[in-house]
Structure formats: C-alpha cells, structure tokens
Amino acid sequence: MFIHDKVDDQLVQDVLSRKHQIEYSVHGLQHWQRVERNGLFLSEREGGxxxxxxxxALFHDSQRLNDFEDPEHGSRGATLATEFYDQGRLCISEAQLQTLTEACRDHTESIYSDNATIRCCWDGDRLDLTRISVIPDSEMLNTATAKEIADTMDYSILDRYRSYSR
Ligand SMILES: [Fe+2]
Ligand SMILES: [Fe+2]
Structure with a gap:
C-alpha cells in the first residue's frame, strides 16, 4: 500500500483501524498514498x-473527524504516532519522532519550516490539493521542486514517478 518498505501493510492497516471517518474521504487512504508519493519525490530531490x-503521510490526516473544519486533527495524528512509537511499532529514533510529530501537529496552521524533512511533508500534502480542484499556490510551498511543479502546473511528473488513481 505504501512505497517505503518500513511502512508495511500491517502498520497501514493498524492506522486505518484507528481512523474515525467513513471509507470514502478526500482525506483518506488514497490521499495518504499520494502525499507519500509526492513527499518521497520531493525528498529525493531536496534532501529529507x-x-x-x-x-x-500515514499519520497526518488519520485522526480527522470529518472532511471540513477539524483544526485539531494534526495534533491527534501526532498523538497516535507517539502511541505507535511507544509500542515499538515505528523503526525511528527519538529525533525522528520529534520531526514527525511536529510535521503532523503543525501541518494545517503553519506554512513554512526550516526543517528539510518537514518542508517535503507539507509540500507533498499541498501538492495533492488538486484532488479537490484547488490549484496549489507556489507561495504556499516550501521547496523549489514543489514550487516549480505548481508554477508549471506539470503534475504529470509526479504520476510518472508513481501513478495512483483518484
Ligand atoms: Fe490535514
Ligand atoms: Fe492531508
């Protein structure tokens, strides 16, 4: 389901089982998969x-209660990630957990970050705004690679990296 070999199907299933929303959601599994794809594309080029x-990608929207106003969903996603970490389910260091929880917690309120990994996370999420017919504004993106995609509107480069149906 996910590209990264350390994010195995069992882990994805376990996060899905903690999800609140109905099966179809613009913030559901297919969105998570495209955010991962976008983020990995960016991190390969930008460093992350x-x-x-x-x-x-797996945790950031996992605790949304609805597809509309839910300002605390990032914090709840960070809490779930911490719970999985405490159970030994995530093969990451404490420093990586710190970055992951900050990225989840602040992904709706903050636009820019100095952290190379968080920049790729947030841009990967925002590049998928096209799923709801919103054209990402390059001013709201962090990385040069994401800005170029938004400015040229050439999203096919992401689909060539890995294609997902919408
Ligand atoms: Fe979100
Ligand atoms: Fe998202």
Missing part, C-alpha cells in the same frame, strides 16, 4: 528523511 516523510 524519507521514512519520516512516509510516516507523516
């Missing part, structure tokens, strides 16, 4: 921790 990027 690929495992943290993949785990951000």
């Amino acid at each position: 921790d690929d495992l943290v990027v993949s785990l951000f």
Whole structure:
C-alpha cells in the first residue's frame, strides 16, 4: 500500500483501524498514498528523511473527524504516532519522532519550516490539493521542486514517478 518498505501493510492497516471517518474521504487512504508519493519525490530531490516523510503521510490526516473544519486533527495524528512509537511499532529514533510529530501537529496552521524533512511533508500534502480542484499556490510551498511543479502546473511528473488513481 505504501512505497517505503518500513511502512508495511500491517502498520497501514493498524492506522486505518484507528481512523474515525467513513471509507470514502478526500482525506483518506488514497490521499495518504499520494502525499507519500509526492513527499518521497520531493525528498529525493531536496534532501529529507524519507521514512519520516512516509510516516507523516500515514499519520497526518488519520485522526480527522470529518472532511471540513477539524483544526485539531494534526495534533491527534501526532498523538497516535507517539502511541505507535511507544509500542515499538515505528523503526525511528527519538529525533525522528520529534520531526514527525511536529510535521503532523503543525501541518494545517503553519506554512513554512526550516526543517528539510518537514518542508517535503507539507509540500507533498499541498501538492495533492488538486484532488479537490484547488490549484496549489507556489507561495504556499516550501521547496523549489514543489514550487516549480505548481508554477508549471506539470503534475504529470509526479504520476510518472508513481501513478495512483483518484
Ligand atoms: Fe490535514
Ligand atoms: Fe492531508
């Protein structure tokens, strides 16, 4: 289901089983998969921790209560990631957990970050705004690679990296 080999199907299933929403959601599994794809594409080019990027994709929207107003969903996603870490389910260091939880917690409120990994996480999420017919504004993106995609509107480069149906 996920690209990163350390994010195995069992882990994804276990996070899915903690999800609140109905099966179909614009913030559901298919969105998580595209956020991972986008984030890994960016981290390859921009430098970033690929495992943290993949785990951000898995957790960041996992605790949404609805598809509309839910400002605390990032914090709840960070809490769930910490719970999995405490159970020994995530093969990451404490420093990686710190980055992961910050990325999840702040992904709706903050726009810019100095952390290379978090920049890839947030841009990967925002590049998937096209799923709801919103064209990402390059001013709201962190990385040069994501800005170029937004400016040229050439999203096919992401699909060539790995294609997902919408
Ligand atoms: Fe979100
Ligand atoms: Fe998202």
